[in-house]
Amino acid sequence: MQHLNITFIGGGNMAEALISGLIHSGHKASKICVSDIKETRLDELNQQYAIRTELSNITAITNTDVLLLAVKPQQMDVVLAGIADYLAENMTIISIAAGLGMVRLQRYLNADKVGLVRVMPNTPALVGEGMSVLFSDADDMHKQRAEYVLATSGETAWVDEEKLLHAVTAVSGSGPAYFFLLAEVMQATGESLGLPKALAAKLAAQTAVGSGKMLVESGRNAADLRAQVTSPGGTTQAALDEMYECGLPRAIRSGVTAAAKRSKDLAI
Numbered sequence: 164m165q166h167l168n169i170t171f172i173g174g175g176n177m178a179e180a181l182i183s184g185l186i187h188s189g190h191k192a193s194k195i196c197v198s199d200i201k202e203t204r205l206d207e208l209n210q211q212y213a214i215r216t217e218l219s220n221i222t223a224i225t226n227t228d229v230l231l232l233a234v235k236p237q238q239m240d241v242v243l244a245g246i247a248d249y250l251a252e253n254m255t256i257i258s259i260a261a262g263l264g265m266v267r268l269q270r271y272l273n274a275d276k277v278g279l280v281r282v283m284p285n286t287p288a289l290v291g292e293g294m295s296v297l298f299s300d301a302d303d304m305h306k307q308r309a310e311y312v313l314a315t316s317g318e319t320a321w322v323d324e325e326k327l328l329h330a331v332t333a334v335s336g337s338g339p340a341y342f343f344l345l346a347e348v349m350q351a352t353g354e355s356l357g358l359p360k361a362l363a364a365k366l367a368a369q370t371a372v373g374s375g376k377m378l379v380e381s382g383r384n385a386a387d388l389r390a391q392v393t394s395p396g397g398t399t400q401a402a403l404d405e406m407y408e409c410g411l412p413r414a415i416r417s418g419v420t421a422a423a424k425r426s427k428d429l430a431i
């Protein structure tokens with residue numbers, strides 16, 4: 164896969180996360196191109212990663228094998244209309260735009276000619292720990308190319324129905340914010356109990372890192388791990404009893420469900 168020419172349209176945060184992942188995995192900078200409407204942003208990306216940059220989307224996609232669309236959903240129509248006549252046969256086109264469905268993409272892109280893949284990534288991709296969920300009806304070559312690009316910035320998984328991306332958005336797309344809220348409240352409470360601000364922040368952050376690693380590496384599920392650290396009558400038990408009493412699990416369930424509903428409502 165390292166021979167592929169990969170172009171990003173839109174050089175924002177998510178594009179940078181994926182570019183950084185590709186470079187760190189050994190993909191040659193000379194095989195990566197990014198286009199953006201802001202010259203200053205292109206200069207930054209060129210200085211940081213030594214990749215090719217273009218102000219013109221059409222010039223950027225010349226000789227591209229994989230095109231990653233990384234502009235905001237509301238910017239996508241302009242981008243697609245501008246490049247639709249310049250796509251090479253068999254190009255793999257990956258869209259990470261939230262809520263922008265295949266039907267909308269196909270309005271501009273001929274799915275018989277190119278391979279379309281939709282992806283819902285999340286921001287931990289910025290530190291190489293992303294969770295990207297992919298959906299595509301295209302053939303295996305396109306799926307493998309998309310998997311290759313996304314796997315350089317974290318874990319990947321596939322869904323076989325596009326509508327499941329709403330649930331994915333609710334769990335992993337918006338999910339980092341739920342963990343940040345938990346850390347924020349833990350830190351603030353630690354401070355109100357007398358801890359210095361920096362120490363309270365460190366305790367919340369490192370507890371999140373350690374717990375996340377245990378979830379991924381221990382081979383045990385979340386409920387088991389929670390039971391393991393909850394001695395009957397102990398401090399953790401006291402905390403969890405109070406959290407259940409205050410309705411925390413119900414609040415999380417209705418929050419995640421609200422995110423899925425919002426994703427459906429916003430879908431275009």
Ligand SMILES: NC(=O)c1ccc[n+]([C@@H]2O[C@H](COP(=O)([O-])OP(=O)(O)OC[C@H]3O[C@@H](n4cnc5c(N)ncnc54)[C@H](OP(=O)(O)O)[C@@H]3O)[C@@H](O)[C@H]2O)c1
Pocket residue numbers: 172173174175176177178198199200201204220233234235236238241242259260261283284285286336
């Ligand atoms: N961030 C997340 O947590 C997250 C998670 C999952 C999916 N996504 C999806 O990822 C996509 C990118 O998000 P982001 O946060 O990286 O956005 P972003 O930082 O706004 O990056 C988009 C970049 O594209 C530029 N742009 C606008 N119009 C353009 C055009 N016609 N041609 C070329 N470049 C153009 C923008 O310039 P201006 O700033 O001047 O407009 C900006 O630099 C979005 O569709 C979003 O839905 C994001």
